[in-house]
Amino acid sequence: MATGWAPDGAVQDQIDDTIADAVNRARHAMPKGESAEECIECDESIPDARRKAVPGVKLCISCQNMRDKQPVFTGINRRGSKDSQLR
Known part of the structure; x- marks a missing residue:
């Protein structure tokens, strides 16, 4: 693949950086500390098995599923097109 002035392996470096x-x-989004007994969003009780399995959990399974479905914006565009760089 022709990469212009980019060094060999630059595409793989971008992929590796995105994964890292x-x-x-x-890792930073993982809950830490003591688990809550009640969900911070819906006030339902969090089962003991979940609190033991996920230390620091603050959400019940239903609320966590809803939060997991929301898109995450990273703020980094490593594949910017030339058009976006000229703006």
Whole structure:
């Protein structure tokens, strides 16, 4: 693949950086601390099994599923087109 002035392996470097960023974002988003007994969004009780399985959990399964369906904007565009760079 022709990459212009980019060095060999630049595309793979972008892929690797994108994956590393996603892993770091997921690690930082993991709950920490003591688990809540009630969901912070709907006030339903969180089952003991969930609180033991996920330390620091603050949401019930239903609310967590709804939150997981929302898109996540990373703010980084590593594949910007030439048009977007000229704006």
